[in-house]
Amino acid sequence: MSAEPKLSPASLANLPTHVAIIMDGNGRWAKQRGLPRVEGHRNGVESVRTMVRACGEVGIKYLTLYAFSVENWNRPKDEVDTLMKYLARFLKNEIGELNRNNVRLEAIGQIWRLPESVQQQLEKTKAALSKNNGLTLVLALSYGGRTELVEATRAIAAKVKAGHLDPAEINERVIAEHLYTRNSPDPDLLIRTSGEMRVSNFLLWQISYAELVVTPTLWPDFRKPQLFEALEEYARRHRRFGAV
Secondary structure (H helix, E strand, O other): OOOOOOOOOHHHHOOOOOEEOOOOOOHHHHHHOOOOHHHHHHHHHHHHHHHHHHHHHHOOEEEEEEEEEEEEEEHHHHHHHHHHHHHHHHHHHHHHHHHHHOOOEEOOOOOHHHHHHHHHHHHHHHHHHOOOHHHHEEEEEOHHHHHHHHHHHHHHHHHHOOOOOOOHOOOOHHHOOOOOOOOOOOOOOOOOOOOOOOOOOOOOOOOOEEEEEEEOOOHHHOOOOHHHHHHHHHOOOOOOOOOO
C-alpha cells in the first residue's frame, strides 16, 4: 500500500490561493481501454471528487474546473446528453460530501444554455452549500473565454450608451467587474492534464500571470500525487509579474 502523499513545508507555506484546471483526456483514457468515451467522463468524476477534497485539506481557497466549454455543444448529441446527465447527478449526489468538506459552489458561463433540469439542480446545490466558508468550487459550464469577453464588452457598451459610464473611466478593474469571474480572484496556478500545450479558450483574461503546469496524466488518472506534484512545482517558481 503506497504512502499518503504529503506536501513539503515549503509548498504548504507557498500555496496558490486559486487553482484552475483544464480537465482533459477523458476520451483518450476510454479509447486506450476500448471503452465508450462516456466511460472516461464517468471515471473523471472521481478525479473531481479527489481534487475538491485535496484542495480543501491543504487550504486552497478557490478551485475552478473547466467542466464543459461552449465548443463542447458541438459534440455528438448522445455524448452531450450523457454529460448533462452526469452533471445533474454529480450536483445532486455530492451535496452531502461537499457540505462535510465545507465547500461552497459557484458556476460561470452561459448557464442559460444548460438543460432546465440541470439549471434547477445547480441552483438547489448552490443554495444548500451557500453557508459554507471553506473551499469555493467554481464550475465552468458552457464556458468560453472569448464569449465571456464579448458579453462583458456588450454590458460595458450598454452602460456607456445609457450615460452611466464615461469611456475614459474604462480600465482593467471595470472590465474585471463585468466578467463571469468578478467574485473570484484570478488563478495563481493553471493545470492542464493530458499533455496538450494550449489553454483552449479558458479564462483568457484571468490567467495573464498564472503559472502554467502541463502534465501528461489523463484526467481520470489525475489524483492527489499529481496535484501535489503541480503544487510543488508552483512553489519552486518565482513570480515576478513583469518585474525583475
